[in-house]
Amino acid sequence: MNFKEMEYILAVEQEKNLTKAARKIGISQPAMSKCLRNIETELGVSLFEKISGEYIPTAAGKLFLSFAQETKERETQFLRELQELVQFRHGTIRVGITPARSSGLTPEVLPEFRKNFPDLRLELYEEDVDRLEEMLQKGLLDVVYFVVDEDYREQHPEFYTELLGREEIVLTVKKETPLRKEPVIKYGFEYPWVDITQFEFETFITLNKDMRIGKICDKELEEHHMSPEVIRFADMRTAHKLVKKGYGICICGSLGMQNHRDQFDIYSFGNKKIIWEFVAAYRVGSYRTEPLQYLTQLYQKAADQKKSGQSYE
The missing domain is CATH 3.40.190.290 (D-Maltodextrin-Binding Protein; domain 2)
Incomplete structure (x- = not known):
């Protein structure tokens, strides 16, 4: 998995719907479904269960989402600090x-x-x-x-x-x-x-x-x-x-x-x-x-x- 795939799964959790999550990210619904299946296969667990038409995180899903959110925040911080460092070495x-x-x-x-x-x-x-x-x-x-x-x-x-x-x-x-x-x-x-x-x-x-x-x-x-x-x-x-x-x-x-x-x-x-x-x-x-x-x-x-x-x- 990569940063982009983590962002896809975070969108599913936020929208509780694959179609809406795909639309938010800017990809097709089949591509979103494939991404979710691939990650679940790689990890050997289900990340969501469908209840009353909504995708609800499982216990493993909550753990993954916490990891994905932390990783996203650290990526954002890294990119900001890297940009600042490059900028101020020549600014x-x-x-x-x-x-x-x-x-x-x-x-x-x-x-x-x-x-x-x-x-x-x-x-x-x-x-x-x-x-x-x-x-x-x-x-x-x-x-x-x-x-x-x-x-x-x-x-x-x-x-x-x-x-x-x-x-x-x-x-x-x-x-x-x-x-x-x-x-x-x-x-x-x-x-x-x-x-x-x-x-x-x-x-x-x-x-x-x-x-x-x-x-x-x-x-x-x-x-x-x-x-x-x-x-x-x-x-x-x-x-x-x-x-x-x-x-x-x-x-x-x-x-x-x-x-x-x-x-x-x-x-x-x-x-x-x-x-x-x-x-x-x-x-x-x-x-x-x-x-x-x-x-x-x-x-x-x-x-x-x-x-x-x-x-x-």
Whole structure:
């Protein structure tokens, strides 16, 4: 027997009549009868009995129909996945990522991705979070990579987010900068904890107001009733270069900071540990192809390596 013959028998069960089943499939009634006889002969059992003019499955028939339905579903899934694989090996994946995250991770990811999908085209867009969300919602992107807070999923049910990593928001200062209040070890914080108010008269270097780090910095300063000088940039690398020169202090994510312990002192701060999550976001209901899943795995791997200090800066 083959897939087509299984489909014929499923039609008999649905229509309970050989003529109607043959008409539904698009074959003659004699051909349908012959198909049923051949399968029953091959299996050595009767699949249907005729009761009041209707074809009713026997116990063996019910078992066969369950097998045929499962086989049909698996065939459909196989053909769909095969088509998607062929399509996306020669198609395009549209990717969005924030610039700061991209600068540290994308150079690690793209060469590895090309090794496995050399004929697949990547369109990569570096934008701020609001723009990436807009593009994803409109279907202009297949996936976006950015950081979110822990309440993001409840606030954006239109997106499915896959967690790629967590990191603490920290204070960074030039190595061996003297403090007015010594750091302490606090339970639940990853780094030595400092009272942020001792930096009230220092310059805070952060990102623009529409960027997540900039918003976190503003919120913390407001909560601690601080109004220091604040300088903003679009790129965290600029901020870090100034901190290395002792120009000010910086609130930033801890990802990759282990690579610079010889140049920075890194501290936890705040009334509670501030965590953000690095995620891959997709539209709810979208299909995540095998190449797309592999790309996300590469970004997660790059983030893990950078967090542990294994990757470059």
